[in-house]
Amino acid sequence: MNINIDFVNKLRISGLRPTKQRLKICEVLFNTEKTFHFTVNDLSKIISEKLNQKISLATIYNTVHAFKKKGYLKEISMNSDKTYFDTNTTHHHHFFDSSTMKLIDLSDDQVEKIKINKALPGKKISSVEILVKIENE
Amino acid sequence: MNINIDFVNKLRISGLRPTKQRLKICEVLFNTEKTFHFTVNDLSKIISEKLNQKISLATIYNTVHAFKKKGYLKEISMNSDKTYFDTNTTHHHHFFDSSTMKLIDLSDDQVEKIKINKALPGKKISSVEILVKIENE
DNA sequence: TACTTTCTTTAGAATCATTATAAACTATAA
DNA sequence: TTATAGTTTATAATGATTCTAAAGAAAGTA
Incomplete structure (x- = not known):
């Protein structure tokens, strides 16, 4: 092997x-x-x-x-009774389908650049994660 | 009263x-x-x-x-052993300070409009939440 | 190879947040 | 006042995760 x-x-x-x-x-x-x-x-x-x-x-x-x-x-940062892990370690985001309780990747380039207009003195940003909750139409 | x-x-x-x-x-x-x-x-x-x-x-x-x-x-959507609630029910986002384990509000107008360029058939977006993790510089 | 040290695995116990249960209690409407 | 439906409560149950301490395996050294 x-x-x-x-x-x-x-x-x-x-x-x-x-x-x-x-x-x-x-x-x-x-x-x-x-x-x-x-x-x-x-x-x-x-x-x-x-x-x-x-x-x-x-x-x-x-x-x-x-x-x-x-x-x-x-x-993955989301509220759930269980902890989810992701084998995709590149920077990306997620959809969370409330109907199926499943996560779906949302790649970084599918989201328009996020700009945070708030600085906190003495602190630096370590990550920015978006969670898009979806449900059946 | x-x-x-x-x-x-x-x-x-x-x-x-x-x-x-x-x-x-x-x-x-x-x-x-x-x-x-x-x-x-x-x-x-x-x-x-x-x-x-x-x-x-x-x-x-x-x-x-x-x-x-x-x-x-x-x-609040974030991975933690506990569930956090927020009395601020307006649409907004959060900083999570890993150094202090505290949440800080990030108001909607402090984030430039988020555009998700990915549609999922039969699904509609119910919420979009950003979690910005910060730490000491 | 033999020995020693350090790291790993393991079963089961312990912990901690949360939910379920079922009986006692209370607000409300007739 | 009475009946009913909604609430509270202590406690048990659940379920994810972590801890423990002993047995086992890998790596380093001679």
Whole structure:
């Protein structure tokens, strides 16, 4: 499996030991054409149901947080009982469909430049995220 | 107290019975100059510690949700372990200061008009919210 | 290779916000 | 005053997330 060699290197470079649990999670998250949104519960189900593997929930939480810290995942800012993560770490925004409870990417160039005309002394902007809520017409 | 007469009327108009618990919560939330942000836990503390009153947590949850449903409160979209509410129900956005974990209003006219150049068939936009994360310089 | 250290994984317990339940209570209308 | 529908409440239940402490695995060193 040469796919995994990349992941092994990436993990090592990040200071994370390439354990088989982390490699499995890498495959699920980063071995796809398209980026996607997920909750820890989603990820856990993919691993146990689709791949028939057993990785402890605690490990999945640990790994997701470690990946987020390293910048390989983004946490999405929205109010929900669950926390959503995004494998698309480029700067972009989201639609949230209240009818289906699903997130949809809204790329940066599909939004006209946002200009914030308010400065807060001693503070700098670290991110600007738009959440567009949609519903059935 | 003529303040309360207003609240009694407002509650009645909204189809909510003006109970003493709801009136007390109205006073805390709406009897101030400035709007503010709070969590259910904050509100509960204000009532028990500052006002020395006892309102069940369940009632506070019920009331806050009822007020939100009627449009007297807004829920703020951001990822946090707690849910934040806002007594400012006009259309506006937020700064979230990661250093202090506090929300700051960003009024609509302090943001240049947002244009979303992506339409989703069969869906309509119900809200557009910007969250600007800031940190110490 | 053997040993040591440090990092990881794990099951299960603990925590914390929130919601559900069901009985007691209260506002309202007739 | 009485009946009814809406409310409050304590408490239990739920569900996501974090903590714990012990067992296991990777990396570094000789």
